[in-house]
Amino acid sequence: MSDFSLSGFDLGAFVRSTLAEDMASGGDITSMATIPAGARFSGVMDSRDAITVAGLPIAAMFFRALDPAMEIEILAAEGEQVAAGSDLMRLTGNARAMLTAERSALNTVQHLSGIATMTRQYVDALAGTGATLLDTRKTIPGLRVLEKYATRTGGATNHRMGLWDAAMIKDNHVAVAGSVEEAVRRAVDAGIERIIVEVDRVAQVEPALNAGATHLLLDNMSLDELRQCVALVDGKVPTEASGGVRLDTIHAIGAAGVTYVSVGRLTQSAPAADIGLDFALA
Numbered sequence: 715m716s717d718f719s720l721s722g723f724d725l726g727a728f729v730r731s732t733l734a735e736d737m738a739s740g741g742d743i744t745s746m747a748t749i750p751a752g753a754r755f756s757g758v759m760d761s762r763d764a765i766t767v768a769g770l771p772i773a774a775m776f777f778r779a780l781d782p783a784m785e786i787e788i789l790a791a792e793g794e795q796v797a798a799g800s801d802l803m804r805l806t807g808n809a810r811a812m813l814t815a816e817r818s819a820l821n822t823v824q825h826l827s828g829i830a831t832m833t834r835q836y837v838d839a840l841a842g843t844g845a846t847l848l849d850t851r852k853t854i855p856g857l858r859v860l861e862k863y864a865t866r867t868g869g870a871t872n873h874r875m876g877l878w879d880a881a882m883i884k885d886n887h888v889a890v891a892g893s894v895e896e897a898v899r900r901a902v903d904a905g906i907e908r909i910i911v912e913v914d915r916v917a918q919v920e921p922a923l924n925a926g927a928t929h930l931l932l933d934n935m936s937l938d939e940l941r942q943c944v945a946l947v948d949g950k951v952p953t954e955a956s957g958g959v960r961l962d963t964i965h966a967i968g969a970a971g972v973t974y975v976s977v978g979r980l981t982q983s984a985p986a987a988d989i990g991l992d993f994a995l996a
Contacts, residue, residue: 718771722875723859729775732818742814754996755809759802759823762988766834767794768867769826770803772860773819781811793867795834802989806996816991826864827987833868833980839961840975843968848873848954848976861981873976880908882931894918898925910954919946932972933957940970 719725736742759773767790774786784807790796802823805812837847849865850873851858862872874880881901883894891897894911901909902925911927913919916939922930923946932943934957947953952973959967959977968975 718775720859720863725772725775728860729772729779729818732822733776733779733815736818737814742810745810745813749809749813751810753809754807755812755993756804756806756996757812757991757993758804759820759989759991761796761800761802761827762798762990763831764798765796765827765987765989766830766868767796767802767827768792768830768864769823769860772826773803773823774805776815776819776822777805777807777812780815781808783807784811793830793869809993809996812993820989820991822860824986824989826860826867827989829861829864829981829984830868831987832984833865833870835961836964836977836980837869839964840968843965845955845968845972846871846974847964848974849980850956850976850978850982851876852978852982854981865980868980870980871974874910880910880929881906882910882912883927884912885914893921895921895925898922898927902926912956913943916942916946919943923947923950927951929954931956931976937966937970940967940972944971 770788770790770792774788777784777786784805787804789804790800790802840847847870849862849870853861862875866872874882883897883901888894888897891900898909898911908929909927910929910931911922912931912933913922914933919930929952930947931954932940935943935955940955944953954974954976955967955970955972956976959975964975
């Protein structure tokens with residue numbers, strides 16, 4: 715179908731299951747009733763918004779799944795920032811296949827480009843502070859790899875991909891363990907190399923560091939508190955500001971000296987990009 719791939723994600727299965735969800739056992743009854751089997755269409759996918767592009771190779775996979783011979787020209791690179799009105803893809807092939815795959819293809823590109831576009835806005839707002847933008851695990855179940863691909867395409871760095879690749883000790887873990895120190899000690903004793911500790915008070919910084927934290931998440935802190943924590947850490951481990959970060963506040967947060975700023979809304983709240991597909995008889 716395509717040379718495009720994402721580590722840890724079966725794109726072929728995703729395409730097949732998405733199309734199956736739309737067609738079930740009956741197929742595209744509208745196209746089958748109204749479009750002759752041999753009819754051919756040409757189409758142009760274009761963006762009605764200024765966007766950062768993400769997902770076009772996946773969209774191509776939807777069309778080629780139903781018409782392997784479909785001629786497809788991708789006109790914009792992944793991660794490219796394009797103006798409103800820009801053409802993204804040109805395709806020619808079986809009309810029924812094109813119409814059947816249209817919505818699945820567009821939904822994917824709209825969603826991923828929406829995430830990439832918001833991410834790029836946050837990356838640009840953070841520029842010059844020395845801090846790096848991170849995404850989070852606030853993703854739609856089943857779509858994490860795709861959505862984190864979109865944040866990377868927009869210029870962010872992926873945080874944890876799941877529960878398996880780093881420990882993240884949060885307030886509930888601390889509550890059960892009894893203290894920050896005890897929670898971190900247990901993670902150290904378990905042989906975990908990456909131990910991220912969420913702290914919401916300046917007083918928790920030194921206990922977390924002394925117990926073996928390798929990364930501190932500074933949760934919902936004021937700018938003054940962030941600066942105090944950064945001074946206490948003094949470069950020993952990375953620091954991450956998180957919680958309530960907005961486009962109009964992220965620059966000041968990054969300028970407080972943290973290593974990272976994480977933003978959940980990149981995947982949780984990004985609006986879909988306005989992208990359409992216009993057809994004409996081939």
